Amino acid sequence: MGVTAQSNWKFNIVQSGVHHASNPDPYRGCFGSNGLKYAEDVQGLIDYGTSGRVAGFTTEAIQGVGGIVELAPGNLPAAYNSVKKIGGLCIADEVQLGFARIGSHFWGFETHGVVLNIVTMAKGIGSGIPIGVAVTTPEIAQCLMSLKEKYEIIGDVRARGLILGLELVTDRQLKTPAKVKILHIMN
Ligand SMILES: Cc1ncc(COP(=O)(O)O)c(C=O)c1O
Incomplete structure (x- = not known):
């Protein structure tokens, strides 16, 4: 707990x-x-x-x-x-x-x-x-959009209803996947 x-x-x-x-x-x-x-x-x-x-x-x-x-x-x-x-x-x-x-x-x-x-x-x-x-709930799910404005690491948020995708990047311009950070989060 x-x-x-x-x-x-x-x-x-x-x-x-x-x-x-x-x-x-x-x-x-x-x-x-x-x-x-x-x-x-x-x-x-x-x-x-x-x-x-x-x-x-x-x-x-x-x-x-x-x-x-x-x-x-x-x-x-x-x-x-x-x-x-x-x-x-x-x-x-x-x-x-x-x-x-x-x-x-x-x-x-x-x-x-x-x-x-x-x-x-x-x-x-x-x-x-x-x-x-x-x-x-939709209210919580839609919050992902505002997180993108706050955190550089969130490159893209793709959302429709409860179908959500979020991509973490180290460089927004180059769209470089944030592999190390993602591995860290998953562990
Ligand atoms: C009750 C419960 N919660 C969470 C998990 C964790 O799942 P994951 O290893 O995908 O994080 C498990 C894994 O067996 C589980 O039994």
Whole structure:
């Protein structure tokens, strides 16, 4: 479960910009099955570990590689509230859970009754074909255009509805692919 913050730290705990809140693991977690306590930890992390400007909050509704850990009850809605009220985006990683792999629901996040901004998916969507997808709202997707004005490295944005392409370059004139940066991002 990660909180991705923008720059200007109050103090710098993690150089990469990704913070990890206490794992809301009802079996082994430090607050047992008290989901709200873990959510308070997310709020504390925002208050004291970041500038208060949080870019996004990512979690799986059931942690897969983390050991098949269900989130403590009540945790996710409360954690999302903390993030949303300061303008952060809530992101569900549905790579393992999505496409009805949990049986009862099509998406894992549905089991928590939350509304979010971005859903990432893979595995189940391709049935063996290597494919990954991030789905979001048109408002967030169209923001790519304004990012191009802000960041030199974005050479081109090609977008129509939710079909989006973004090309990173080291030289806009020569359209030189930013290979090293891209490899760095992918790793
Ligand atoms: C739940 C979950 N999220 C994200 C990923 C990461 O996918 P990638 O290696 O394409 O970044 C995986 C990979 O198995 C995964 O299981």
